[in-house]
Amino acid sequence: MKKTDLTKGDIRKILLSLAIPIMGSSFLQMIYGLVDMYWVGKIGSDAVAAVGTASFFVNLGYAINAMIVVGAGIKLSHAIGAKDLEKTKEYIVAAYTINFLMALSIISIIVIFSKDLVKFFNLSSDVERMAQVYLVVTGIGLIFKFFNFLYSRILNSYGESKIPFKINSVGVALNIILDPIFIFIFDWGVFGAALATILAEGVNTILFVKKSKEYFKVDSYISKNYEAMKEMIRLGSPIAIQRVLFTIFGIVMAKIISRWGADAIAAQKIGLQIESITFMTIAGLQGAIGSVIGQNYGAGLKDRIKEGYKTAMSMATLIGIFTTVMFLIIPETIVKIFVQKPETIKIAVDYMKIIGVSQLFMCYEIVTNGAFSGIGKPKLPSIISVIFTSLRIPLAFFLSREEYLGLNGVWISIALSSIVKGIVSPLVFRKNLK
Structure with a gap:
């Protein structure tokens, strides 16, 4: 297993070498949303309202996913620092398993109840229809997004933040290219915007799977280590709860x-x-x-x-x-x-x-x-x-x-x-x- 040893060397240089790519990745995530909103805005205000409404529920999914991503990052950084290779593998496989199950659960809820979710805001029928389409497509795409978040956190735990930045750059570039093609040339509207996003995220996932093999290899993607899963959920739950509550506080404000x-x-x-x-x-x-x-x-x-x-x-x-x-x-x-x-x-x-x-x-x-x-x-x-x-x-x-x-x-x-x-x-x- 390849890793950057963060227990040695000049801490200031280490922090800068890690922080700058992470900052870049954060900006790229912000660009994803801005690109979608820019092109959707060309369709009209109803389309913007539809995307904004659907995004509320997708963002709640991200908040809940923090439970696994944060918990896995904590346990992995500890195991890597202790140079315990077996524990590291166990936590990675356990994170894969629970992350997949969580994605499947949230996607099922979004697809089954998409119509009821968008009706909560009492929008016009046209806006509700577009919001439902965008929600279902991006909801299905959560499987890619959840694993991209997880892979980024795992690689950061290894002391590697440049690879996530490079991979996310590819996704953003692809999204910028596909958005106008799908929305206007193919005339797919908000469906095209959603499809462009999940295709870009899917490409990111493929690249993460390929590049992560330079750092770790696992024998199985299914874990029965329930204690490891339970520990990650315990550690990540406070952050997930915090982010969900912040969404609610934001609405009230x-x-x-x-x-x-x-x-x-x-x-x-x-x-x-x-x-x-x-x-x-x-x-x-x-x-x-x-x-x-x-x-x-x-x-x-x-x-x-x-x-x-x-x-x-x-x-x-x-x-x-x-x-x-x-x-x-x-x-x-x-x-x-x-x-x-x-x-x-x-x-x-x-x-x-x-x-x-x-x-x-x-x-x-x-x-x-x-x-x-x-x-x-x-x-x-x-x-x-x-x-x-x-x-x-x-x-x-x-x-x-x-x-x-x-x-x-x-x-x-x-x-x-x-x-x-x-x-x-x-x-x-x-x-x-x-």
Whole structure:
């Protein structure tokens, strides 16, 4: 088995070599959605609404899949760090098995109940029809997406992040080529967009299977090691629950914001799009520190765990300060890239200035979450995150009252919760290290 040994060498160089490709892969995943939305937008607003509606349920599938992907990543990095080849193989095969069963279950639910799921939003019959088509096709394609997520996490655990980036680049390029062909030349509409996406993901899966053989080979793809499966589910469940709850919290916050009309909704969407650049960047560092700490935890190298976390937090500080300065100094310049309407620009600029104050703390929280995964304790950051994120809702209701801060009260509630999470999570992690 081939692997990159993360228990030796300069930690700063290791973190950068791991983080940069992971960042690239994160950006590529974002591009997938942007490409689909760009071409579907050429069809019309109904098509956009249909894709957006269907994507909600697909994203829930991704959130649930984190249960396996995160759990497998933790156990594998520990086994690899301990140089236990047999345990490594056992966890890989167990992850294959439970990942396949999960994909099959979710696909079955989506296909059988697709009509009922899209009806939940009370859309027009044309939108519902397109949403159902898109949901069924992309739902079936979850089998590829689930295994692509898993292969990426397994390879990251081996200290390899360049291969997932290269493979995802192929998928994005293929999707960019196929989307306009299927949507317009073949005149398949949203069905064409969905089909282009799952074909690109299918090609990615084939490439992952081929390239992964350079790192590990297994004798069987079916496991009866129920204890390994149970352990991975136990470790990954907090993250999965957290992501599902965040989806629900997001819906409630969007409902509050909608009281100020379409300009407020548009402004938040633009702000989130800009903020996602920070999130994607720091997510690369999160994945890197999780793998580094995971291997060193498995090898019992406590000093390298502390050094790795300290180094990652220093890098997070630089990223956080840079984005904070950008958000506070030139928010209007950035917003005007996306929109020209004065009312929307004003709201979006307020959003960026308020949220900008919390960027550094968001970076601290995300990096610390990766460190928690590395030591096999993902439950703690999930509890912290769910508690303080849920508090945004009552705080937003209170602060956004007209006699107080109005719409800016919603942005302040989001910023405050991020600041608190960015303070509490590192304190709890350092306590666990002691």
